[in-house]
Amino acid sequence: xxxxxxxxxxxxxxxxxxxxxxxxxxxxxxxxxxxxxxxxxxxxxxxxxxxxxxxxxxxxxxxxxxxxxxxxxxxxxxxxxxxxxxxxxxxxxxxxxxxxxxxxxxxxxxxxxxxxxxxxxxxxxxxxxxxxxxxxxxxxxxxxxxxxxxxxxxxxxxxxxxxxxxxxxxxxxxxxxxxxxxxxxxxxxxxxxxxxxxxxxxxxxxxxxxxxxxxxxxxxxxxxxxxxxxxxxxxxxxxxxxxxxxxxxxxxxxxxxxxxxxxxxxxxxxxxx
Amino acid sequence: xxxxxxxxxxxxxxxxxxxxxxxxxxxxxxxxxxxxxxxxxxxxxxxxxxxxxxxxxxxxxxxxxxxxxxxxxxxxxxxxxxxxxxxxxxxxxxxxxxxxxxxxxxxxxxxxxxxxxxxxxxxxxxxxxxxxxxxxxxxxxxxxxxxxxxxxxxxxxxxxxxxxxxxxxxxxxxxxxxxxxxxxxxxxxxxxxxxxxxxxxxxxxxxxxxxxxxxxxxxxxxxxxxxxxxxxxxxxxxxxxxxxxxxxxxxxxxxxxxxxxxxxxxxxxxxxx
Numbered sequence: 001x002x003x004x005x006x007x008x009x010x011x012x013x014x015x016x017x018x019x020x021x022x023x024x025x026x027x028x029x030x031x032x033x034x035x036x037x038x039x040x041x042x043x044x045x046x047x048x049x050x051x052x053x054x055x056x057x058x059x060x061x062x063x064x065x066x067x068x069x070x071x072x073x074x075x076x077x078x079x080x081x082x083x084x085x086x087x088x089x090x091x092x093x094x095x096x097x098x099x100x101x102x103x104x105x106x107x108x109x110x111x112x113x114x115x116x117x118x119x120x121x122x123x124x125x126x127x128x129x130x131x132x133x134x135x136x137x138x139x140x141x142x143x144x145x146x147x148x149x150x151x152x153x154x155x156x157x158x159x160x161x162x163x164x165x166x167x168x169x170x171x172x173x174x175x176x177x178x179x180x181x182x183x184x185x186x187x188x189x190x191x192x193x194x195x196x197x198x199x200x201x202x203x204x205x206x207x208x209x210x211x212x213x214x215x216x217x218x219x220x221x222x223x224x225x226x227x228x229x230x231x232x233x234x235x236x237x238x239x240x241x242x243x244x245x246x247x248x249x250x251x252x253x254x255x256x257x258x259x260x261x262x263x264x265x266x267x268x269x270x271x272x273x
Numbered sequence: 274x275x276x277x278x279x280x281x282x283x284x285x286x287x288x289x290x291x292x293x294x295x296x297x298x299x300x301x302x303x304x305x306x307x308x309x310x311x312x313x314x315x316x317x318x319x320x321x322x323x324x325x326x327x328x329x330x331x332x333x334x335x336x337x338x339x340x341x342x343x344x345x346x347x348x349x350x351x352x353x354x355x356x357x358x359x360x361x362x363x364x365x366x367x368x369x370x371x372x373x374x375x376x377x378x379x380x381x382x383x384x385x386x387x388x389x390x391x392x393x394x395x396x397x398x399x400x401x402x403x404x405x406x407x408x409x410x411x412x413x414x415x416x417x418x419x420x421x422x423x424x425x426x427x428x429x430x431x432x433x434x435x436x437x438x439x440x441x442x443x444x445x446x447x448x449x450x451x452x453x454x455x456x457x458x459x460x461x462x463x464x465x466x467x468x469x470x471x472x473x474x475x476x477x478x479x480x481x482x483x484x485x486x487x488x489x490x491x492x493x494x495x496x497x498x499x500x501x502x503x504x505x506x507x508x509x510x511x512x513x514x515x516x517x518x519x520x521x522x523x524x525x526x527x528x529x530x531x532x533x534x535x536x537x538x539x540x541x542x543x544x545x546x
Contacts, residue, residue: 118474133475134430134458212466216432216459216475223460231462234361234437 031248038245039238046242054220055228056246062136062224063204066143070200073144074151075193079181081152082159100149107145108213115141115214138215139222143204150203151196158192159185198258202251322350323518325525326372328363329355330379330508332404332464335488336541337377337529343537344528351521359463360439367392367513374516375525377401377508380439384509391514398509401530403544405505406443407483408496409471416477421498424478425453432467432476435460440467443504444480450503468493482506484542505544 039046046052081093099107115132116122125132132138166188170180186193208226215222217231225247233240329337334357341353356363356373360383367373368390376393378384387393410418416429424431433455434441441460448455461467464481471479472492486495510529512522528534535545 112473112475116473116475212462213469216470217435217461217466218457218459227462231435231437234359234435234462236437237365 034241034244034248037237037241039242042238043242043245046236046239047246049239051219051223051228051232052239052243055223055225055243058136058139058220058223059205059225062139062143063201065140066147066204067197067201069140069144070148070151070204071193071197074148074196074200075155075186077148078152078155078159079185082156083164096152097149099146100153104146104207104209105213108142108210111138111142111145111210111214134216134218134222136221139211139224142210142214143207146207146210147200147203150199151193154192154196154199155189158189162188195258198254202254202258205247205250205254320350321348321521321524323521324352324354325374325516325518325521326354326356327375327377327525328367328371328373329357329375329377330360330363331357332379332482332484333357333377333508336537336543339537340529340534343533344525347528348524353525373513374518374522375510375512377510377529379404379506379508380442381507381509382439384511387511387513393511394514397511397514399511399526399530400507401510401534402508402538403505404482404484404508404542405501405544406440406447406480406498407486407501408498409468409479409481409486409489409493410477410496411471411474412491412494414494414496415474418478418496421447421451421500422453424480425455427456430458430475430477431455432459432461432470432479433457434464434467434480435462438462439506440464440480440482443506446504447500451500482542487542508543 047056077096081089081096112119114120114122115125115138117126117131117133122132132141166184167180170184171177175183206226207224208230211222211224212227212230217223217227223231225243229240229243229247232243327337327341337355337357341355344353345351356366356371358366360379363373363376363378364383364386367376367387376384376387381398384393384398388395388398408418408421408424410416416423418424418429423429433444436442436445444455458476459470461470464485467476467479467481468485468489470476471481472489483495483497483501486493510526512519512526516522529538539545
């Protein structure tokens with residue numbers, strides 16, 4: 001008879017803890033180093049200057065729009081990838097996730113050749129009187145391009161994890177596919193959808209390379225916070241550090257929210273099994 | 274099955290983060306000075322030997338690569354390592370302790386930062402070249418640009434450098450001298466980015482240096498304008514005081530300011546100091 005008591009856990013080997021601490025220091029130390037360089041006396045004027053406020057406001061607006069686009073396009077993509085089976089699906093999934101591993105500058109060049117003035121679609125847009133180059137739309141496109149895989153990836157994983165049991169029951173009770181999707185599937189994966197959206201938002205907020213290559217840089221129109229930081233660094237390192245800190249704080253909040261959503265996702269999964 | 278998917282997802286995510294980090298940190302690296310002291314060559318040659326690292330402004334990439342090769346050929350046993358970046362980036366790197374022996378700046382302001390900091394002897398900098406602005410347009414000049422004033426036309430999409438970087442400061446000077454106010458669609462943080470917008474045809478015109486137009490070859494057309502004389506950019510060069518190979522560093526500076534150096538620079542479009 002095995003004992004009711006769980007065997008005493010041997011604990012984490014000491015060397016693992018040591019390496020983990022080194023790893024954590026590697027991530028945290030640069031942030032600490034940055035905070036030590038902040039000119040606190042000038043901090044508020046630096047981050048409330050007109051160009052800084054414009055950049056922050058533009059970043060928040062475009063990132064939110066990009067996140068909305070990611071949800072709009074990403075949810076159907078995740079559902080199709082998780083719930084259907086067709087030839088070439090694996091290749092399609094790899095292609096869709098490509099922006100994750102692509103250097104952002106490459107993404108920017110690709111977008112330029114698609115939506116640019118002389119691009120694949122750009123000429124048709126131009127004929128319709130729509131110019132994307134150097135507009136806020138270009139920023140949103142660049143951000144959506146790099147952020148979309150984050151949402152698809154996390155949502156597809158969640159869809160596979162919850163399985164199709166409840167959906168099958170719903171269907172046998174006469175629910176149409178759209179009703180099943182709306183009333184069963186999406187509520188089940190809502191936490192994953194939220195955390196995926198938050199991750200996409202974070203990625204969009206930090207987007208730099210594709211925006212610089214594709215959209216340009218003009219105050220209030222295309223110069224987002226990362227681009228403003230890059231530019232300020234040329235003449236005013238204090239302003240660059242102050243704005244970097246703002247970006248870090250926003251990112252930390254975003255990660256905390258995503259983590260929270262992930263936790264509740266875990267609880268729900270445990271409760272339903 | 275599901276664990277496998279999430280494991281793949283996790284790997285992809287990690288890879289993506291690593292990739293992004295690598296992409297971000299790649300600029301300005303690769304300046305390692307290999308210990309190239311060959312002990313066998315010390316016995317006979319009383320001439321120059323050893324290795325130095327030259328930090329040069331990005332606009333000097335073509336000319337200094339050629340000059341370093343010629344210097345090495347003229348002085349066997351010497352190695353010139355080159356590091357190109359924006360002048361202000363290079364100043365930051367040198368101030369933070371990067372191993373540089375010579376600094377060639379694209380403007381006097383950035384050189385002054387290092388003499389003020391005591392890293393370069395105040396009397397050391399020598400002006401070795403000048404550069405002026407030129408209008409760059411896509412081949413065939415679709416917007417029909419002929420003068421500096423044409424850039425201010427509302428239908429012309431003009432891209433310039435932001436005022437924070439040297440080429441942008443020169444642009445502001447010309448604007449003030451001519452009374453022409455440009456309304457650019459983008460203010461980029463480097464000449465390369467301005468040129469990229471012109472070569473891709475996104476912009477109708479861009480303001481860059483004469484040398485950039487020559488280096489770009491057939492990708493752009495250059496349009497000189499007389500007002501460019503209002504903002505002549507002077508390039509100073511100097512050995513770093515703390516250099517361990519002061520003799521070799523000075524020899525390279527002399528080589529750049531000498532006849533060979535001046536010839537190569539003139540071919541690339543730089544003006545005489």
